Amino acid sequence: MKKRTDEVAGANGLEGVSIECANLLNNGIDVFMKQLIGSCIELVRARSRHGKLRHETLKQQLCRKLINGVSVHNHVPGQSSVIPPETNSISMQDLKAVIELNPCLLGINASLLHEKINSYD
Incomplete structure (x- = not known):
């Protein structure tokens, strides 16, 4: 920092x-x-918890679904791999969302910094 x-x-x-x-x-x-x-970590954790809930619900639905009387879950190997893996990293979208939700995190130049962040598409 000194240099x-x-x-x-x-x-x-x-x-x-x-x-x-x-x-x-x-x-x-x-x-x-x-x-x-x-703030980004809180957002990612919330998204991850939401994703786990969706993943479990989908798994339960697949287990109950029958094709010709046979459970899909028991007879289709890798069926759960259709569900995208959880993400545990902070993305640019997460940063943008956090700033949209709480612009004061950026301080007095929030609008200028927000513009710069949005230009990273």
Whole structure:
């Protein structure tokens, strides 16, 4: 962080940035990232729980479904593989959703940052 802030300061005609200032900026960025990523994690967990519920319901429906009196679940190998695997990573869509739900996470430049994030399609 110190090196990067010194580069930015130098590009703007300043000598540099104190280590205390760089540390403060680093701590601020850390808090910001933890809040943003924490919100994304909550969203992914909620989606995962919802997906598990849908997966179990579909499995139960398939188990009950009979073709010519034979249970599909018992006689079609890999039937459950039709259901897409759960995702446990944060996607750009998750980030966009979190920002739509809570724009104040981005601070005072929220609208500009929101535009930039939406341009990553």
